[in-house]
Amino acid sequence: MKCILFCQDNYAFGILEPIKTYLIENGHDCLWYINKKIITDFPFNNEQNTTSITTLKEYQSDAIFVPGNEVPHYLRGLKVQIFHGLAGEKKGHFRIRHYFDLYLTQGPYFTKEFNKSKSIYKNFHVIETGWPKLDIYAADKLLYHEEKNELLVKFSAKKIILYAPTFSPKLTSAPFLINQIKLLSKNNDYLILLKFHPLMDENWLDVYKKLADETSNIIFETEKNIIKFLLIADILVSDTSSVIYEFLLLNKPVITFQNISENILWENSLNYSELVELVEKNLREDLYSKERKFIFDNYHPYNDGKSAKRMVESVLNYIKVNSVPEKRKISILRKLKINSIFKK
Structure with a gap:
């Protein structure tokens, strides 16, 4: 499986690192996308990385792991929302922006809320996995x-x-x-x-x-x-x-x-x-x-340190059943926003 680790802000590095480790250890290929504004903070320079959306298009990924709120709809790959925090009370946490095929949630509180939206929009799936940033709590507290x-x-x-x-x-x-x-x-x-x-x-x-x-x-x-x-x-x-x-x-x-x-x-x-x-x-x-x-x-009942593993396996199983989506249907306004953010 070819995966993009999508970083718009530097807090994404700590969230995505356990996923990266599991992917590499299990023979998958991954490419870091780093927003140019945070490239000096990137801690894994010896690993495949790019600041170019064009390079991402050429990479032809199977899955894109995203801790942030936006991802280019035109990139190939299952678009996976993995979240950048646990504060559900913050404005916009449960907003459906229609960029994602799969929401991997941290615990029952989040799963319940996103399943409510799933029943309305019917254009994404929700799987509860735990949050990879906290895997360290089990292994290296x-x-x-x-x-x-x-x-x-x-x-x-x-x-x-x-x-x-x-x-x-x-x-x-x-x-x-x-x-x-x-x-x-x-x-x-x-x-x-x-x-x-x-x-x-x-x-x-x-x-x-x-x-x-x-x-x-x-x-x-x-x-x-x-x-x-x-x-x-x-x-x-x-x-x-x-x-x-x-x-x-x-x-x-x-x-x-x-x-x-x-x-x-x-x-x-x-x-x-x-x-x-x-x-x-x-x-x-x-x-x-x-x-x-x-x-x-x-909020997070998983203390086994295996949330990254569950995330990757959930994506693999999803693709096995549903295949890799070739495109994502979103509104013209959403497309314009993405094009503005990523300068298409």
């Missing part, structure tokens, strides 16, 4: 344990706090928590890691970079894949971001501000001035440990 201990010793700290807000201007807490992060850093028992979304407003990145430069126990992280920081942190501070669910699945406490989810099963505050108190409380008591079972069961 302690991968960075030694690095964490080294950090704690180096900074004479007892706990690592990860601040990872969303980039969305209407949802991000970044403009409101800068002074609270400063106050939090006055407790030398804490090492604070700042990890921002690739699309975060540059002005706020500069503000937080300056804060980290001026504060000995704050680190502004630039590594693209957030998984390491999720694994080594003791508590997460965020707002309305998919990373919340990734962290909850590690069975650790989360604090959010102004979260818009209908099912808030963690500490959420409407008051931006409570950060210091909430961190102390949740590190001490972890009041929401029992509620996290709902997240495990509904």
